[in-house]
Amino acid sequence: xxxxxxxRNEHKELHNNIIANIRDLINNKNLEPGDxxxxxxMLSERFGVSRGNVxxxxxxxxxxxxxxxxxxSGTFVADIGPVAMNGMMNDILGLEDPDFKSLVETRILLExxxxxxxxxxxxxxxxxxxxxxxxxxxxxxxNNEDAVQEDLLFHLAIAQACRxxxxxxxxxxxxxxxxxxxxxxxxxxxxQGPKRIREHQDIFEAIKEQNTQKAKEMMKxxxxxxxxxxxxx
Amino acid sequence: xxxxxxxRNEHKELHNNIIANIRDLINNKNLEPGDxxxxxxMLSERFGVSRGNVxxxxxxxxxxxxxxxxxxSGTFVADIGPVAMNGMMNDILGLEDPDFKSLVETRILLExxxxxxxxxxxxxxxxxxxxxxxxxxxxxxxNNEDAVQEDLLFHLAIAQACRxxxxxxxxxxxxxxxxxxxxxxxxxxxxQGPKRIREHQDIFEAIKEQNTQKAKEMMKxxxxxxxxxxxxx
DNA sequence: TATTATAAATTGGTTAACCAGATTGGTTTG
DNA sequence: CAAACCAATCTGGTTAACCAATTTATAATA
Numbered sequence: 001x002x003x004x005x006x007x008r009n010e011h012k013e014l015h016n017n018i019i020a021n022i023r024d025l026i027n028n029k030n031l032e033p034g035d036x037x038x039x040x041x042m043l044s045e046r047f048g049v050s051r052g053n054v055x056x057x058x059x060x061x062x063x064x065x066x067x068x069x070x071x072x073s074g075t076f077v078a079d080i081g082p083v084a085m086n087g088m089m090n091d092i093l094g095l096e097d098p099d100f101k102s103l104v105e106t107r108i109l110l111e112x113x114x115x116x117x118x119x120x121x122x123x124x125x126x127x128x129x130x131x132x133x134x135x136x137x138x139x140x141x142x143n144n145e146d147a148v149q150e151d152l153l154f155h156l157a158i159a160q161a162c163r164x165x166x167x168x169x170x171x172x173x174x175x176x177x178x179x180x181x182x183x184x185x186x187x188x189x190x191x192q193g194p195k196r197i198r199e200h201q202d203i204f205e206a207i208k209e210q211n212t213q214k215a216k217e218m219m220k221x222x223x224x225x226x227x228x229x230x231x232x233x
Numbered sequence: 234x235x236x237x238x239x240x241r242n243e244h245k246e247l248h249n250n251i252i253a254n255i256r257d258l259i260n261n262k263n264l265e266p267g268d269x270x271x272x273x274x275m276l277s278e279r280f281g282v283s284r285g286n287v288x289x290x291x292x293x294x295x296x297x298x299x300x301x302x303x304x305x306s307g308t309f310v311a312d313i314g315p316v317a318m319n320g321m322m323n324d325i326l327g328l329e330d331p332d333f334k335s336l337v338e339t340r341i342l343l344e345x346x347x348x349x350x351x352x353x354x355x356x357x358x359x360x361x362x363x364x365x366x367x368x369x370x371x372x373x374x375x376n377n378e379d380a381v382q383e384d385l386l387f388h389l390a391i392a393q394a395c396r397x398x399x400x401x402x403x404x405x406x407x408x409x410x411x412x413x414x415x416x417x418x419x420x421x422x423x424x425q426g427p428k429r430i431r432e433h434q435d436i437f438e439a440i441k442e443q444n445t446q447k448a449k450e451m452m453k454x455x456x457x458x459x460x461x462x463x464x465x466x
Numbered sequence: 467t468a469t470t471a472t473a474a475a476t477t478g479g480t481t482a483a484c485c486a487g488a489t490t491g492g493t494t495t496g
Numbered sequence: 497c498a499a500a501c502c503a504a505t506c507t508g509g510t511t512a513a514c515c516a517a518t519t520t521a522t523a524a525t526a
Contacts, residue, residue, distance in 0.1 A: 039477060050510065055478085056292075065409025072477050072517040080412045083369075084382035087389060091405055095398065102399040109400070113342050136316075149317035156320060165328065166335040167342070170403050172324055176298025179313045272507060283480065288508085305487040305507050 014049065016093050018057040021047045023089040026077060033081055036074040037067070064092060100181045103174055104230040108223050110171055111155060112216055117162035119207045119215040126161035127208055133157040134204055141193040148182055154200055161207070196222075247282065249326050251290040254280045256322040259310060266314055269307040270300070297325060333414045336407055337463040341456050343404055344388060345449055350395035352440045352448040359394035360441055366390045367437055374426040381415055387433055394440070429455075 022043070025031075037043070040058070044051040058075055061067040066085055069075040077085065118126070133154040140147035152175055159171040199222040206215035255276070258264075270276070273291070277284040291308055294300040299318055302308040310318065351359070366387040373380035385408055392404040432455040439448035 041477085051512090052510065059289075064405060065413070069478065070518090071479065073519075074477060078409060078413075080409050081382040084385055084408070084412060087366075087382075087386040088405060088408060091389060091393065091401070094393075095402055095405070098399045098402070102397040105397055106399040106403070109342070109346050133320075149314040149320075152317055153320040156324060160324065160327075164335040164338055166331045166339040166407060168324070169328055169331070170339070170406075172297060172321060172328070173403075174399060175317070175321065176311060176313050179317060180298070180311075274507090284482090285480065302508065303488090304509065306489075307507060 014053060015057050015060060018043075018047055018049060018053060019061065019089060019093060022057070022061070023086065026082065026085065031077050031082070033077050033079040035077050037076065039074065061089075061092075064088065098174075098177060101230055103177055103181060104226060106170075107174055107178060108227060108230075110167060110174075111158070111223070112219055114159045114162040114164075114167055114171065115203060115207065115215045115219040116212045117164060117167075118158045119210050119212040121163040122161040122207055122210070126157075130154065130157040130161060130204055130207070134200055137200060138197050141197055144193075147193075148179060151196070151200075152179060158203070158207070192225075247286060248290050248293065251276075251280055251282060251286060252294065252322060252326060255290070255294070256319065259315065259318065264310050264315070266310050266312045268310050270309065272307065294322075294325075297321065331407075331410060334463055336410055336414060337459060339403075340407055340411060341460060341463075343400060343407075344391070344456070345452055347392045347395040347397075347400055347404065348436060348440065348448045348452040349445045350397060350400075351391050352443050352445040354396040355394040355440055355443070359390075363387065363390040363394060363437055363440070367433055370433060371430050374430055377426075380426075381412060384429070384433075385412060391436070391440070425458075 022037070025038070025043075025046075031037070038046070040051050040054050044054045047054070058067055058069060062069065066078055066080065066088060067075055068078050080088070122130075133150065133156075137147055137150035137154050140150050156171060156175060159168045162168065199218065202218040203215060203222060206212075206218050255270070258271070258276075258279075264270070271279070273284050273287050277287045280287070291300055291302060295302065299311055299313065299321060300308055301311050313321070355363075366383065366389075370380055370383035370387050373383050389404060389408060392401045395401065432451065435451040436448060436455060439445075439451050
């Protein structure tokens with residue numbers, strides 16, 4: 001067999017191709033939830049790809065909760081039913097790469113919630129962590145250094161304090177992409193340093209006081225320019 | 234070397250162990266954004282694990298945007314800076330498995346947004362897809378069959394219509410887990426069929442009319458019992 | 467016949483050898 | 497001295513052979 005090195009995009013295409021193949025296979029064979037898929041070897045042969053690629057793709061579908069593989073036993077269709085599975089696989093195949101606008105829109109949505117939940121649920125330990133993150137942010141800004149990372153870490157500390165592991169996970173997923181785009185589009189203007197510190201401080205105080213309304217308002221103010229940047233340009 | 238088969242949990246432990254090792258390595262060697270990590274072979278030898286495990290872990294960290302690997306070149310620290318990287322890695326290591334409550338709380342948050350955005354942005358094509366999903370849901374319910382999947386697919390159709398790929402992706406991530414827990418806890422009572430159809434219909438109409446306020450209100454009504462279930466029990 | 471014991475085949479997981487593109491250091495050449 | 501060239505080396509990606517747990521088929525036994 002000819003060996004070929006693929007670029008990142010070709011790699012994604014290959015994955016999508018295998019996903020579509022698995023979807024069709026499940027449909028044609030009328031596999032129900034809990035049924036076993038053909039073995040990885042069979043699949044790789046049938047699809048004309050390497051077993052490693054099949055394994056990677058299965059891992060991806062496991063991440064989305066569509067398949068489950070058991071060691072020394074087989075790979076199984078998850079308990080979500082053929083209809084949902086079909087729909088989800090099609091959605092996954094149609095997923096576009098996230099654009100900056102959708103990232104910011106999502107971040108604002110998530111954080112207006114995390115800040116309220118954090119105000120309700122934060123423990124003293126959470127407060128300490130947030131305060132530490134806030135301090136290192138202030139230090140960087142006052143030294144006139146770039147503080148994008150410390151900025152985001154403060155927000156992640158809030159996400160942790162909201163005591164919702166799912167929202168927390170989603171914040172983690174979008175944070176690196178946010179950072180990359182921030183630096184790409186130069187969203188953060190350094191001149192606003194003291195103002196940003198004030199805003200962070202206000203958010204922290206509101207969470208400390210467990211004032212959910214104020215926490216949300218302060219976060220809104222903090223996001224004001226980001227929001228403008230997202231929708232005006 | 235002794236060969237050992239690991240359970241799912243031991244596997245996760247192994248991954249977390251490797252993540253922690255990579256984190257420490259980056260810290261000790263003071264690697265900056267864009268710097269190259271030691272090769273996979275080196276890492277596997279240094280950490281005392283197989284190269285395959287190292288590759289899996291790197292893939293995971295790539296998913297979170299912390300590392301980037303280039304074919305025939307190496308694996309590189311992403312452009313998010315050491316501080317953010319450290320914080321994110323620690324967060325990833327501390328991530329708990331999502332509990333039902335956090336899933337429902339997140340779903341409500343996301344969907345109250347998707348429904349408003351869908352009302353604003355839906356195309357005619359989106360409407361057709363939503364209507365199709367709605368029809369197959371009605372058919373199932375009227376035949377007194379289980380319609381959890383069709384239910385969720387209608388909601389995913391709304392998510393698609395909201396034209397925000399990031400929110401859409403997050404809906405996809407939580408949907409299978411929601412379905413599993415629904416069936417696990419028997420949240421859906423079949424008796425409520427006609428009522429649920431009415432609610433879905435109302436949501437669809439509001440989106441069709443591009444009435445964002447009504448769309449949100451209808452979704453809130455639809456989630457009323459789910460909300461109660463999430464917070465009372 | 468039903469049940470248990472046993473061996474063969476199948477499975478996902480693991481490992482190590484191999485591939486071709488990328489990098490690097492030294493050499494030649496203008 | 498600088499730039500172009502080339503071969504040795506290093507890299508992530510790929511492949512195929514191997515491992516042990518599991519499942520299935522078969523045989524022995526009550």
